[in-house]
Amino acid sequence: NAGVMQNPRHLVRRRGQEARLRCSPMKGHSHVYWYRQLPEEGLKFMVYLQKENIIDESGMPKERFSAEFPKEGPSILRIQQVVRGDSAAYFCASSSTGTAVPGRSGYTFGSGTRLTVV
Amino acid sequence: QKEVEQNSGPLSVPEGAIASLNCTYSDRGSQSFFWYRQYSGKSPELIMFIYSNGDKEDGRFTAQLNKASQYVSLLIRDSQPSDSATYLCAVVDSGTYKYIFGTGTRLKVLA
Numbered sequence: 001n002a003g004v005m006q007n008p009r010h011l012v013r014r015r016g017q018e019a020r021l022r023c024s025p026m027k028g029h030s031h032v033y034w035y036r037q038l039p040e041e042g043l044k045f046m047v048y049l050q051k052e053n054i055i056d057e058s059g060m061p062k063e064r065f066s067a068e069f070p071k072e073g074p075s076i077l078r079i080q081q082v083v084r085g086d087s088a089a090y091f092c093a094s095s096s097t098g099t100a101v102p103g104r105s106g107y108t109f110g111s112g113t114r115l116t117v118v
Numbered sequence: 119q120k121e122v123e124q125n126s127g128p129l130s131v132p133e134g135a136i137a138s139l140n141c142t143y144s145d146r147g148s149q150s151f152f153w154y155r156q157y158s159g160k161s162p163e164l165i166m167f168i169y170s171n172g173d174k175e176d177g178r179f180t181a182q183l184n185k186a187s188q189y190v191s192l193l194i195r196d197s198q199p200s201d202s203a204t205y206l207c208a209v210v211d212s213g214t215y216k217y218i219f220g221t222g223t224r225l226k227v228l229a
Contacts, residue, residue, distance in 0.1 A: 035217075042122070042206065042219035043162065058214070091161055107217075109161040 002027065004094050004110035005074075012116045013082045021077040021113045025094030031055075032075040033107065034067060037089040046090075049075055082117045089114050120145040122209050124220035132228050137194040139205050139223050144188070147212030151183060151190045154206040156222065162206055166192060197227040 005024040013019050025032050034046040045059040049069035060067065064082075069075040079086055093107035121144045131137045139153075150169055154162035168174045168181040168190065180193040190209075194201055204222040211218050 040126075040221070042221040043208075043217070044219070045216045048216075056214075056216075107164070109163070112161045114159075 004092060004108055006090075006092055006110035006113050008113060009111060010114050010116070012118060014118055015083060016081050019079040019082050019086070019115055019117075021079075021090050021115070022074040023077070023092035023094075023110055024074040025092075026108065029094035029096050031095045032069050033093045033095075034075075034077050035091045035093070035109075037091065037112075039088070043091065046077070079115075082115070084117050087115055087117045120209075120211055120213075120218055122207055122218050122220040124205075124207050124223045126221060127224040128226045129223055130226045130228055131197050133197060133199060135197050135227075137197045137201065137225055137227065139192040139194075139207075139225065141190045141192075141207030141209075141220055142188055143190070143207075143209045143218070145209060145212050145218070146188065148209045149212065150210040151181070152208040152210075152217070153179075153181060153190075153192045154208060154219075156204045156206055158203075194225075197225075199227045199229045201225060202227050 007022050030051050032049050035043040036046055037043045047060050047067045048056040052071050064080045066078045089112045091109045091112045093109045123142045153166040155165050156162040166179050166181040168183045171183050171185055174181045178195045182191045204224045206222045207220040208217045
């Protein structure tokens with residue numbers, strides 16, 4: 001039973017390009033959460049999605065960032081026109097429950113995508 | 119703005135000693151508290167959670183919670199070099215029910 005799978009592990013983009021980060025939840029999980037970890041900072045909540053629905057995007061920057069979780073396939077975090085400040089590690093987690101609450105077992109995070117904007 | 123505060127460290131302890139990691143939080147209504155360990159370049163992994171005041175022990179780890187003082191700590195007994203990592207404290211926001219993470223404390227266990 002594979003865990004949360006993220007790819008790519010490392011992504012380098014030039015300023016102005018687009019970055020696409022993928023997250024496949026654990027088997028049987030239909031809820032995905034994206035977090036961003038800036039250098040020397042804690043993890044910050046970005047967005048919570050269910051299949052075909054965005055439940056809570058209160059942590060997403062208003063511009064350039066979008067997320068989806070289609071009926072088939074992985075969840076995608078998309079960053080358009082990347083800037084140097086977008087360089088960070090992006091983690092996703094998944095759960096089988098219907099809230100953003102970590103639950104008594106906490107989250108299992110994927111291995112993350114480290115985005116570097118040059 | 120609800121916050122979770124941790125000393126960034128590094129906290130250096132000799133092998134075999136007790137490492138004490140501390141975390142304070144501002145949300146008085148928080149009920150759920152988690153400790154994650156994150157090795158350099160890796161993802162956070164859950165090591166402990168605690169909900170009730172007092173101590174909770176799991177192997178070499180003990181989590182301590184004092185809701186009146188809004189303080190949660192993690193003790194690591196018989197510290198090993200393999201415990202060297204950043205330890206993240208996470209608190210569930212009582213209003214939004216999302217995690218609020220501290221910035222982490224970097225622990226170095228010296229062989």
